[in-house]
Amino acid sequence: MGFVIDARLVVRRGDFTLDLALTAAPGEVVALLGPNGAGKTTALRALAGLTPLSEGHIRVDGEPWHDRPAERRPVGVVFQDYLLFPHLSALENVAFGPRCHGVRRREARRLAAEWLDRVGLADQAARKPRTLSGGQAQRVALARALAVGPRLLLLDEPLSALDAHTRPAVRARLRRHLADFDGAAVLVTHDPLDAMALADRLVVIENGGVVQEGTPAHVARHPRTDYVARLVGLNLYRGTAHGHSVTLAGDAVTFNAAESLDGEVFLAFPPSAVALFRTRPDGSPRNLWHATVAGLEPHADQIRVHLEDPVHAAADVTPAALAELRLAEGDRVWAAVKAAETHAYPA
């Protein structure tokens, strides 16, 4: 399958270096996921031509882009806070791009009206950006980005400016528009939910480099860094496998995993799979270790118990179970996980 975009982005700034290889197929939505300061937005700006590359290349449909200024790249960008021109109406904002590409005024306005209609804002065409709601502004920004007919659509945290209760509807709408788009889309986000819901493929970046790449389902089940594990809510360890048996780094604990492997592996299990006991339970074929309670915090309708010594782990228990256990920080408990819920995969 041919790629719409094939890029290697290297941007050096002070002692920070972004070095990222990125490809995307027609119709594919790639999410760049990572913590703040990982270089996500820098990557997006480099693709758009707003930040120069120190090294590398950008090819879109086989054509080199890296030497072109931003205004000569057929790219559409939805900025984090949309950056709709405050002095122009919604319609004029959307018509701006076509006008810059030499479309006549009336034709540009007709095109803009069509795009506003497509994002469901035909009746808001005359409104100024500051009178639009967050969700509406985002749709105008999307229409403005798509109205120039880009091959590459870039979205920088497209949902982060919205409040929690408008997000799901806007996310669902954005997902439909992305499905209709036949170029490649690159989405930057630090929200795993947005990434999982919108993207066909995740590229996780930390400290300027790719740490993991794959489908959302695969990444969610097989995290490879602590950051990803935290995002998807899994306990993650590195260890050495001999068949089903996995010895964690430092030889502290040995787990039995569902998979049979040999060599360096990751081992993951969800906090909800961990059961806690005051006294050592007997007779069950489970992974069992003795741990110290490091802290307690509410987590949705459960209590998250942080365990340490010999290994860090999170366990989710019900408030009732916690009350029965009478746990407090510093207490020693027995923690158990079924082998069937403990997954190992090659490191």
Add this chain to the structure above:
Amino acid sequence: MNRRAPWVLVLPALLGLAFLVLPLAGLLLRAPWSTLGTRLARPEILDALRLSLISATLATLLCLLMGVPLAWVLGRVDFPGRRLVRALVTVPLVLPPVVGGVALLLALGRNGLAGRWLDRWFGVTLPFTTAGVVLAEAFVALPFLVISVEGAVRAADLRYEDAAATLGASRWTTFRRVTLPLIAPGVGAGAVLCWARALGEFGATITFAGNFPGRTQTMPLAVYLALENDPQAAIVLSLVLLAVSVVVLAGLRGRWVS
């Protein structure tokens, strides 16, 4: 609760206020209100008023044409010596206007640095002409515009220009359709200040352009002349200038003062 303000501060404050208000009150009290209409309609006053309005407006346009790009360069382009250039731009603010007039004569006079060539090649003579009035006014008023616009350029969000670039806008289109509208309030405030300064200009004008009724005699010059042979007329002319100042201040309220 407010504590009582100490009298060592209140007394000078009241004195300062009186010092500012009293002369204006005197102007209003001594004005020949009954003959105001007929005096205002006299041709030499109308000539001076018309010349003042036209030359101040032309000077403002000239300042806009040169000052907005200058402010943009100062606010956006990082070049060596930028601080020096900014200092140079503000020189006319602190320079006595008469010195400005002398400097203009030396530069643009018939034997001046540039004036010599203007005269020889194009037959253009600037001193003691209406064009000279416009130049003298623009010289002293330009810093007001540049400072105001540069502030607006620096405050404008650069990311809007990024957004315009990704939509295919050239640098010029971006400036025209995005940057300029964003800085419009600053340009407006700067232009009003610039116009008011040009309207009141005296020293540079009389030095560089002289005092010829109908040609270079603007309102401030007419006031000065009238004070010697027709004090009533001087008061009327002053009232007109005061009225213009008040209108300017009202128009600027909240934009510049705060």
